[in-house]
Amino acid sequence: MGIIKKIGQAVKNSFTWSNENDSWEVISLSDPKGWEIPRNNMSEITYYICLKILSESIGKLSIHLKDGEGIKITNSDINYLLKVRPNPYMSPTDFKTLMEFNRNHYGNSYALIETKGNKRVALHPLDPRKVKIIVDDGKLLKHDATYVYEYEENNRKYFFEDKEIIHLKGGLSRNGIVGKSVAEELAGTIKGAVEAQKYLNDLYSRGLTANAILEYTGELNKEKKKELVRTITEFVRDRDNGNIVPIPLGMKLIPLDIKLTDAQFFELRKFTSLQIAAAFGLKPNHLNNYDKSSYSNSEMQNLTFLIDTLLYILKKYEEEFDYKLLFKDEVEKGLHTEFNVATILRGDLKSQAEALQKYVSTGIYTPNEARSYAGMPKFDGGDVLMVNGTYVPIDDIGKAYEKGGEK
Structure with missing residues (x-):
């Protein structure tokens, strides 16, 4: 990537961290020792809906640069990045949507701040799977910063100081330096939901017919058993047969009557979906579940969503933008970034x-x-x-x- 510049001193491959000198390394998601996000999580409908709602909710909110009296500042390079074009390839909506998606799905989202002199010219999102954070408590690296960001691209490593990278953390961080994704915290729950969907898809592919036992007299070798099962299965799945399965004389097909209602399949799926949504901070109405609410009180639901979920996320964005994008003298003058939440509260x-x-x-x-x-x-x-x-x-x-x- 042409916009990535190499700074500082490269860490040697033989460099090791030890607890004796209080220096340690935070493992990124892409590291073999780290936790890898399962690829099939996105196929789980509740998980996808939660990512979509949060990403689009942040993406549709405009953010403004204001002075100490709350008056919007329009003649600033920061205002242009936040409202017009953060980089040549993305609109502000695309940029915020991608940052929020990475924050939730990978646990961390990063953006490189490109500068020319004292002017901030672009914000470039980085792939979270290629980023590591190296904490230098022992002052072993030749950097003034307490920690640096390591980014690997095309088999080359680049190092950036903390002020050069916008870093938004997801989930509940264990150390305040890196975030954790909801998928990591709820790996077992989400995996169960994925398996439930697979089971349902398999049931549909079999024409909603349950498993069955084929009873026959005599002995068949392994190959003949497979051929017999394959032939009957073809008849079961062939819609042109009118759900009629021919059985040879002397054989009996006994269905295993396992009903989804008896296993409370749909109740368990619904409960799992609500658990996943709650972990993201979303309410049942976001999943089109109006059992205990109605569509008519959407204004109050939006207010609840803003207070219970979005305010914390927006504060993270504003604090990170203020610290990383604004210079010290600008902060001292009262300049700050602020999301406009009026669009959510409109009734x-x-x-x-x-x-x-x-x-x-x-x-x-x-x-x-x-x-x-x-x-x-x-x-x-x-x-x-x-x-x-x-x-x-x-x-x-x-x-x-x-x-x-x-x-």
Whole structure:
């Protein structure tokens, strides 16, 4: 990759870490000693839905650069990266969606900050499976940073200081340095869900017919047994036969009557799906499960989703962007990044109209700000805050009833 530059001193292959000098290495997912994400996890529908919802929820939220008074800053290279184009290949939505996908699926997401002088020019996502974090507590590397990121591309290793890499952690980190994916934490649960889907697919392929025992008299060698089973199986799976299976004289086909309802198959699948969704911080309604809720209270469900799930994730993004993207003098001036969560909290048209009316009448929004929120153009004279003319300062309450305005 042309944008990757080599910095610092390469770690020799013979270099070892030991607990005696308090230096240690955090294993990446791609390392043979690490935990490898199973490839078939994405085929599990609940796991895929959870990844999709979280990734798209972060991707659709706009993020702004603001000053200490909360005013948006538009003439900044940071604003261009976050709102227009983080790199030549991705839109901001694609970038945020990919970062959130990597954070959840692999446990960590990384992006290289490309700079030219004091200008930040691009954000390039890195493959999490090719990244290692080397913690240098023993100061054995010639770096000022406490830890460095090692990235391997085309059999070459590159090393970056922590300020050069945006690092978003997933799950519950054990050490605060690397995250852990939900797939790693729930490996057994997700594997069970995958196996359940395989069983159901196999049942469909057999025309929803259960396993059976073929009873016959006499002796057959191994090859003849296989041929007999193959012939009967072909008749069972052939839809043109009208579910009629011819059995030779003297043989009897006894189905094994294992009912899915008796095994509580669907109840167990539903419970497993809810467990996986809960691990991601998603509610049953995200899985189209409205047993204890309804579609009509979607506004309250969105508020719950924002408070219980998204706020923590958004705070991670904002803190990482503020520390890695902004220079020290910019932070001291009060500059910060902030997600706009208003799109999540929007209700129906009636609720929006009532809220905007209250904001304007109480002097929180100007009429033009309310019109902009509703997607309408501004008008002259609409940038003035307005309140009810009968309002008076709290210290002046009652003076209107005093004679001459004096005691």
